[in-house]
Ligand SMILES: Nc1ncnc2c1ncn2[C@@H]1O[C@H](COP(=O)(O)OP(=O)(O)O)[C@@H](O)[C@H]1O
C-alpha cells in the first residue's frame with residue numbers, strides 16, 4: 001500500500017491542505033480563503049477558531065477528495081504563517097483574543113521605546129531579530145496587558161500561548177501536545193537561537209510568564225497523534241516548520257549559500273548560511289532554517305510585509321481589475337510605467353528599512369497615468385523590494401548570489417518573474433512544484449517516518465519548471481532601481 005503525507009499550510013490569505021505521495025507529487029488540494037480583519041489603522045487580526053475549524057474541515061475534505069482513509073497517511077505536517085500570536089484558555093480551548101497577525105503594527109510605539117532604551121543589541125545577539133512589532137513577543141505582551149484578567153490567569157498557568165502551528169497542534173491532539181518547532185520559536189523574539197531555549201532575560205524584559213510557552217522540538221519529531229474520532233484512525237503529526245523555512249526545505253536549499261524567495265501575501269527571501277549563525281550588517285534577520293536531530297542550520301532572512309497583498313489591494317480595494325491573473329495581462333500590455341512607483345508600505349516597511357510608521361504612496365503621477373501604469377508599478381514594487389533584499393544579502397555574503405529559487409502564489413506570474421530577473425540581474429528558477437511551502441513539511445514527515453534518511457535524497461526530487469534570465473540593458477536597470485530608491489526615501493518616517 002502506498003503511504004501519503006498530509007500537509008497543512010495555514011497561510012495569511014488562505015489555508016491549504018495538500019496530500020503528497022512519497023515522491024513529493026501533490027495528489028489533491030483543499031483550500032479556503034481566510035477572513036481578514038483590520039479593526040484599526042495598522043491592526044490585522046484573524047479568528048483563531050476559524051483557523052482551526054477551516055483546517056480540520058479541509059483535512060477531512062482532502063482525504064475525501066483523494067478517496068483515502070486515515071490509515072494511508074503516514075503523517076501530518078504543519079506549516080504556518082509565522083509570528084501570528086494566539087493565547088487560549090487551557091481548560092476551554094477558547095482563544096481569549098483574536099490572533100494578532102504578523103503584519104499588525106499596534107506595538108510600534110512600545111518597540112520604539114525599547115530601541116530608545118538601548119535593548120536592540122541584547123535582543124539581536126540572543127534572537128537574531130531586530131526589535132519590531134512583526135515578532136510575537138510584543139503582541140503577546142499586548143494581549144496580557146489589554147485583555148481583562150489575562151495576566152493574572154497567565155501567571156496561574158491557566159493560559160497557553162502559541163504561534164499558529166502550536167494552536168493547530170494543540171487542537172489536532174485534543175489538547176495533548178503543547179509544542180512548537182525551533183523555526184517558529186525563533187520568530188517569537190523570546191527564543192535564544194544559540195542556546196536553543198526560551199531566554200529568561202527576554203521573558204523578564206517582555207514580562208512573559210514561562211508557563212504560557214510551548215516546548216520546542218526539532219522540525220521532524222513526534223509531535224503527537226490526532227484526537228480519537230477526528231479521522232477514521234489516529235494520525236501522527238511528524239513535521240512542523242514556519243512557512244518560509246518550510247519553503248526553503250521544499251526548494252531543497254540545503255547547501256550553504258542557496259537562496260529562495262517566496263511570493264505570497266508578503267515576500268520572504270531566505271539564504272541557508274550553514275551551521276553557524278551569520279549576523280547581518282544590513283538589517284537582515286538571523287534565523288533558524290531548520291533543526292534536525294538536534295542539529296541547527298541557520299539562515300539569513302529578508303522579510304517584505306506586502307507583496308501579493310498589493311495585488312489584492314489593487315483588485316479589491318481600488319477595483320482596478322477583476323481577477324488576480326488580470327494583473328499579468330495588464331503588465332504585459334504596458335510598455336513602460338513612465339516613472340510611476342507604488343511603494344506598498346501599507347503596514348510599514350520590513351527589511352532592510354524596518355520602518356513601522358512608513359505608509360504607502362504612489363509617486364510620479366501625470367495626467368496620462370492610468371490603471372495600467374499603477375497596476376504595473378504595483379507588480380514592479382515586489383521586484384524592487386526583492387532587489388533591496390538581494391543587495392543587502394550580497395553585502396553580507398562572501399560569495400555573490402547567482403541564482404534565486406522562487407515559489408508562492410505570485411511566482412506563477414511570468415511577467416513578474418521576468419521583471420524580477422531583469423531587476424536582480426540574476427537567474428530566477430521556478431520549480432515544477434510551486435507548492436513548496438506545503439512540500440517542505442511533507443519532506444520533514446518523510447524524514448521522521450524514515451522514508452528518506454537524508455536531505456540529499458530529498459534534494460534529488462527538486463526539478464526546474466522554468467528559468468528566467470535577465471535581458472534588460474544595465475543602464476535601464478539602474479535607472480529603474482534608482483527611481484525606486486528615491487520613492488522609498490520619501491515614505492520612510494522613522495529613520
Ligand atoms: N497571477 C498572479 N499575479 C500576481 N499575484 C498573484 C497571482 N496569483 C496570486 N497572486 C497573489 O499571491 C498571493 C497568494 O499567494 P499564496 O502563496 O497563496 O499566499 P499566502 O501563503 O500568503 O496565503 C495573493 O496575495 C495574490 O494576490
Ligand SMILES: O=P(O)(O)OC[C@H](O)CO
Nearest residue numbers: 011012081082264265266
Ligand atoms: O502567509 P505568508 O505565506 O505570506 O507568510 C507569512 C510569513 O510567515 C510571515 O512571517
